[in-house]
Amino acid sequence: MPASSHYHAGMEAWIDSHCHLDFPELDAGRETMVQQARADGMSHLLIPGVAVAHFARQQAVARQYGFHCAYGLHPWHAHEKDDLTRLEDWLQQPECVAVGECGLDKLRGPPLERQIPLLEAQLELARQRALPVVLHGVKAHEALLRLLRRQPLPAGGVIHAFQGSAELARRYLALGLDLGIGAAFTRPHARRWQSVLAGLPGERLLLETDAPALRPAWVTTGPNRPDYLPAIAEALADLRQQPLADLLRQTRQTTLNRFPRLREQHGS
Ligand SMILES: [Zn+2]
């Protein structure tokens, strides 16, 4: 199911709101996938940060294509102390539109007790700088919701790769967080998630690939890619019984509202 077969010049523009385009898994195909994605209507792409050691490379890739970045310390990489001071400098770079990704992950990385202070510090940075936050939450939603209630985010944020019950979605939405939706719903065993997703408010959803991770079910080899997003969006529109153009327009608008600095050009 090649994405390009469904799309043509003049189609609705879209944004990949979470793509690790700087990761080495995408080195070989990067140029081709960016070209294809642009030919298929991609207007913006947001590269989330994971660790200070990756930021320079992330910035180089973003500048090469005129894309944007979030800078943050991923819970899997919760280590050195001076990282927070260095993160502060990176948040002032012109391509930076958000803090993240940061969050809590019970399945990977150091124990939650080590992840929590790192997240708290980043939520505080986001508050001070009035930046939105890209959040990663896996099997730690109660702890994450508790922190978000204690440290409200003036510029809001996104729970990326969200997957959960309608009730969990409602609690995040009530705190002003939007939901990033990737290809997890395309898997045949994701029936429950599909039925929740069909009922979520379209104006609170963002589209993302999370490439190179989380490829759609119909792709059996190779990394996930940003140019797979139109086909993922088409599957989502089908699931939600919503016209594709409508879904693309709505999610693009939500993404631009959530990350206002995406609208600003920065030097390439
Ligand atoms: Zn993540």
Ligand SMILES: [Zn+2]
């Ligand atoms: Zn990610």
